[in-house]
Amino acid sequence: MTLALAGVAILAILTFAGWVVFQLLAQNGRLLERIERLEQAVDALDPLKKSRLIRDGLKAGAVAPDFQLPRIEGTEVSLAQYRGRRVLLVFSDPKCGPCNELAPKLQQHHAQRAACDIIMVSRGGVDANLHKMAEYGITFPVALQKQWEISRLYGMFATPIAYLIDEEGIIAAPVAVGPDRILALLEQSGVVWHSFKPRPRQARA
Numbered sequence: 791m792t793l794a795l796a797g798v799a800i801l802a803i804l805t806f807a808g809w810v811v812f813q814l815l816a817q818n819g820r821l822l823e824r825i826e827r828l829e830q831a832v833d834a835l836d837p838l839k840k841s842r843l844i845r846d847g848l849k850a851g852a853v854a855p856d857f858q859l860p861r862i863e864g865t866e867v868s869l870a871q872y873r874g875r876r877v878l879l880v881f882s883d884p885k886c887g888p889c890n891e892l893a894p895k896l897q898q899h900h901a902q903r904a905a906c907d908i909i910m911v912s913r914g915g916v917d918a919n920l921h922k923m924a925e926y927g928i929t930f931p932v933a934l935q936k937q938w939e940i941s942r943l944y945g946m947f948a949t950p951i952a953y954l955i956d957e958e959g960i961i962a963a964p965v966a967v968g969p970d971r972i973l974a975l976l977e978q979s980g981v982v983w984h985s986f987k988p989r990p991r992q993a994r995a
Contacts, residue, residue, distance in 0.1 A: 847946040847953075847965030854879070854955045855943040859911065859933035862919045867909060867931045869959070876906030877955040878976055881941055881948070882932075884918040889950045892969040894926040899976055901929070906954070906976070909933065911940050913949075952976075 848854075858868040869877070880896065882889040900908050908930040912919050916934065923932060941947050946965060952972040956962045966975040 847951070848944055848961055850961050850963050852961050854953065854959050854961050855940075856959075857911075857933075857940050857943065859935060859940065862912070862916060862923060862932045862934055867933045869909070869955070872907055872909070872955075873959055874957050876957060878906050878908045878952055878972075879944075879955055880908060880910045880950060880952045880972065881912075881944070881946075882910050883913045883949040884922045885914060886949045888969050890922065890926075892950050892972060893922065893928060895969070895973055896976075897926055897928050897930065904976065911935055913937070 854869060856869045858866055858870075861867050869879070878896075880892075882893070884890070896908055896910070910928075910930065910932045912932055912934055914934075919932060919934065922928070935941065938947050944953065944965075946967075948967065950967075950969060950972060952966045952975060954962045954966075954975050963975060966972045
């Protein structure tokens, strides 16, 4: 009788333990499912998080992607129309503080007929950009991308950044990030212009 009761008790304990384990596994499964849904929701808010897009900028020596965009004042501008000329391609935003610090200095270089042309690709509304252009007296071309479509081509979603592009449409130096590096790149454009181009291999004797 005692052994029978003991067996029943053990069986009850094992059954209860199994039920507890089952409940814990079920709760863990639901928890993992919730975490997965939460991660999916976060990824939906930030589609660049897990993308395989280049986001640290195109490298020196790469071909600069061509584009055609509407200018803030009307008409259009494309990179192709500057072929044969040196270009500083600047990515900006009227709501970006460092961009607004940089803009009048770029205009100063442009007014002094610097060694290369300046094209600015901006974001935001037309009115906000027109206001900034008027505030800083900008006369070089300012084009407007709708979202990040041109930034995507150049592999970096940030402002201000700039690329130095040579007469053949090749990126001549690593991407410059921030006003100081952009201005330094502009100052050195006549010195380092060909230093990043790969040298042709010489045939061995």
